[in-house]
Amino acid sequence: MHNNSSNGQRVGTSAAAAGDAIVIVGAGIIGLDVALVLAERGLGPYITVIAEHLPGDTAATYTSPWAGCNFSGISGNDKNALKWDRLGYTHLTKLASEQGDEAYIRRTHSVEYWDEHVPHEKIKAISEYLEDFRELPSHELPPGVKFGISFTTLTLNAPKHIEYLFRRLKEQYGVHFVRHRFPTIQAAYASPTTKVVVNCTGIAAKTLPGVEDEKCYPTRGQVVLVKAPRVKRNIMRHGRDYETYVIPRPGTDGHVILGGYMQKGSSDGSTYSYETESIVNRCLKLCPELQQFDIIASFAGLRPSREGGARIEREEIVIDGKKKVLVHNYGAGGTGYQAGYGMALEAVSQVDDVLRDLERASRRARL
Structure with a gap:
């Protein structure tokens, strides 16, 4: 772990020794949310986030910058x-109120439609806390739509939001960041002072030695970034074999994300003109305000999906004859931004015993 970190410090030296106590592997939204939950407990100086890609990078397998994204x-x-959704909505709403512009997050009017397979239990659950929730009467539904709702969602500018978290974790909380790719999960325990490792490797959990979770798979998405300043609302339509969505991006000059695709098992990071055309045509039917727009770019990303849903689990592993704690937190699929904070709270709760020891040490150090 003696790699240069992004802020010029070296992890493992005496200056940063405390920062080795908690190692988070992965710097997507899942890893960053875990770091935030820990930092809010006063543990920032004990945390090092180590990842192949950091906010500001782009890669098909670094999913977080490509997201739409909304609740x-x-x-x-x-x-x-x-x-996790309920906890995430509470967190994002608070963040929008307190640091909306800085965090690139905004309350936005949203409409969602289902052509079939209406998840009534899910809708009942979210109706209990979503702001301005309303079931849409049939005369407000487009042709072919079986059910619809409107509410106040949170829209995020995904790449800018993770850059905001990156800066906040470093500058406000003293979290260390290191750009490095581990050959195994066991290699994350390179420092003898490391007490716990949190595995937030997303799609890499399928192939990373020491994890190799065969339930993991990519779900490819393609989106189109356009300039369409008239679009002020979020619209989603869940179809039989498609997902169509229009998501305005906060903190931009009228940028809007149009999507999309949910291609299970595809790891193709390319973009295709015929998919761009399909996305644009579907979104034009869905959103009349989109009539005047300019296409900026198309992007593809791979959602880190997992059969049976996300894995949040504590494991004890032996490193050099000593028991160490490993917490897994991956497999959020396309819901990392809305569920990530709730998932982080659960992952952190798995290691409360270890964290309490660190908190006591931290208090003693301040006396």
């Missing part, structure tokens, strides 16, 4: 997804 009914309706 929506697209996530699962199992108990965990419902819990």
Whole structure:
């Protein structure tokens, strides 16, 4: 772990020794949310985030910068997804109120439609906390739509939001960042002072030695970034074999994300003109305000999906004859931004015993 970090410090030297106690592997939204939850407990100086890609980078397998992104009914309706969504909505709403412009997050009017397979249990659960929630009467539904809702969502500028978290974690909380790719998960324990490793490797969890989770798979998406200043609302339509969405991006000069695709098992990072054409045509039907727009670029990304949903689990592993703690937190698919903070709270709760020891040490050091 003696690699130069992005802020010029070296992890493992005496100056940063405390920063080795908690190692987070991965700097997508999942890893950053874990760092934020820990930092809010006063543990920032004990944290090092180590990742192949850091905010500001782009790569097909570094999914977070490509997201739309918003809070929506697209996530699962199992108990965990419902819990993580609620915690995430609370967190994002608070962030929008307190640091909206700085965090590139905004309250936005949203409409969602379902052509079939309406998740009524899910909708009932989210209706309990979504601001301005309303079921749409049938005369407000487009042809072919079975059910619709409107509410106040949170839209985020994904690449700018993770850069905001990156800066905040470093400057406000003293979190260390290191650009490095581990050959195994066990290599994350290179420092003898490391107490816990949090595995937030996303799609890499399928192939990373020491994890190799065969339930992981990529879900490819393609989106189109356009300039369309008239678009002020979020619109989503969940179809039988498609997802169509229009998401305005906060903190831009009228930029809007149009999507999209949910191609299970595809790891193709290329973009295709015929998919761009399909996305644009679908979004034009969905959103009348889109009539005048300029295409800026098309992007493809791979959502880190997992059969059975995300994995949040504590594991004890032996490194050099000593028991060490490993927490897994990956497999959020396309819901990392809305569920990530709730997932982070759960992942952190798995190691409360270790963290309490660090908190006591931190208090003693301040006395």
